Amino acid sequence: MISIAKPLIGDEEKQAVLEVLDSGILAQGPRVKAFEEAFATMCGVKHAIATTSGTTALHTSLLALGIGPGDEVITSPFTFIASANSILFVGARPVFVDIEANTFNINPDLIEAAITPHTKAIMPVHLFGLSCNMQPIMEISKKHNLQVIEDACQSHGATYHERKVGSFGTGTFSLYPTKNITSAEGGMITTSDDQIAESCRVIRQHGMRRRYYHDELGFNFRMTDVHAAIGLAQLKKLELFNDRRQENATYLSNHLQGVVTPCIPPGSEHVFHQYTIRVPDGRRDNLMIHLQEQGIGSGVYYPVPIHQQTYYMNDLGYRQSLPESEKATREVLSLPVHPALSKADLQSIVSVVNEFMS
Numbered sequence: 001m002i003s004i005a006k007p008l009i010g011d012e013e014k015q016a017v018l019e020v021l022d023s024g025i026l027a028q029g030p031r032v033k034a035f036e037e038a039f040a041t042m043c044g045v046k047h048a049i050a051t052t053s054g055t056t057a058l059h060t061s062l063l064a065l066g067i068g069p070g071d072e073v074i075t076s077p078f079t080f081i082a083s084a085n086s087i088l089f090v091g092a093r094p095v096f097v098d099i100e101a102n103t104f105n106i107n108p109d110l111i112e113a114a115i116t117p118h119t120k121a122i123m124p125v126h127l128f129g130l131s132c133n134m135q136p137i138m139e140i141s142k143k144h145n146l147q148v149i150e151d152a153c154q155s156h157g158a159t160y161h162e163r164k165v166g167s168f169g170t171g172t173f174s175l176y177p178t179k180n181i182t183s184a185e186g187g188m189i190t191t192s193d194d195q196i197a198e199s200c201r202v203i204r205q206h207g208m209r210r211r212y213y214h215d216e217l218g219f220n221f222r223m224t225d226v227h228a229a230i231g232l233a234q235l236k237k238l239e240l241f242n243d244r245r246q247e248n249a250t251y252l253s254n255h256l257q258g259v260v261t262p263c264i265p266p267g268s269e270h271v272f273h274q275y276t277i278r279v280p281d282g283r284r285d286n287l288m289i290h291l292q293e294q295g296i297g298s299g300v301y302y303p304v305p306i307h308q309q310t311y312y313m314n315d316l317g318y319r320q321s322l323p324e325s326e327k328a329t330r331e332v333l334s335l336p337v338h339p340a341l342s343k344a345d346l347q348s349i350v351s352v353v354n355e356f357m358s
């Protein structure tokens with residue numbers, strides 16, 4: 001079976017975990033700090049704050065930016081539910097703006113029409129490993145005095161005009177096992193703003209600035225040293241992993257026929273967290289079944305846009321037509337692109353897809 005995702009854990013990760021276990025300092029020790037510093041360097045920012053997941057990184061960032069009840073945050077409906085749910089966690093309302101057909105990312109041309117007096121932030125989601133079109137998004141945010149929280153949970157190391165995602169606004173990353181690098185579970189916030197960084201650290205630690213003095217409401221969103229040790233070892237391999245993902249994606253794009261292959265806009269470095277094709281003519285689900293029968297895993301990310309999820313429609317009353325997002329949910333299929341694929345795996349994926357589509 002060729003799986004859709006596969007974490008690559010080597011001796012470095014295993015050794016690093018053993019060292020932490022032997023050290024006796026399992027939490028709040030030196031590994032978290034080292035991982036944060038290395039992650040900030042990778043991103044080209046001053047600070048990185050490690051959390052328990054991408055979801056808690058988003059939640060913490062929104063709180064640190066003072067977003068709360070009565071506020072609106074503009075984001076994409078074509079993403080993992082955590083992007084929008086994190087906005088709900090702080091009592092604010094997600095406002096969905098449709099995506100671009102070619103990149104699957106939020107369409108900057110549609111953002112201004114969604115701004116109201118309640119809008120406090122834009123949350124661009126760099127989906128599948130590709131940066132959003134950040135220049136117009138940053139211009140709009142400046143013009144309307146809005147915060148930018150980048151959901152870069154799928155885009156470690158991706159760049160937009162030479163600049164790393166997560167360095168434009170407040171960045172958030174997931175370190176879940178299917179991601180380009182993992183810490184088993186974990187998350188990271190990136191920022192060059194000293195105050196936001198400080199606020200995130202306080203929220204992550206029960207609102208505590210001085211030991212056992214709690215000035216505000218916070219959470220336990222701390223990463224353990226065991227997770228940080230894995231993450232640090234993985235971070236050293238990020239460039240290698242991303243290179244392999246890009247090579248695999250290039251091979252697929254050069255050989256696949258009858259499907260729409262991923263777009264890489266000029267100036268963007270796509271890190272292919274997912275290699276997502278469009279399958280025309282209502283054939284997506286049958287292609288997925290066919291691939292499965294031939295021992296090839298694939299995935300539909302995502303089958304339902306967030307504004308049409310049951311909870312959003314029934315409990316929150318969302319009634320919206322966002323045609324590009326809805327079309328994407330019917331056509332997208334992600335094929336394996338992870339670094340553990342062999343040449344034979346790639347050839348097999350191409351021949352099964354091409355034979356089915358011809």
Ligand SMILES: Cc1ncc(COP(=O)(O)O)c(C=O)c1O
Pocket residue numbers: 053054055056079080082083125151153154173174175176186187
């Ligand atoms: C776009 C996006 N946002 C947020 C998250 C949440 O990350 P985590 O699963 O680490 O909480 C994910 C994870 O899948 C994601 O893909």
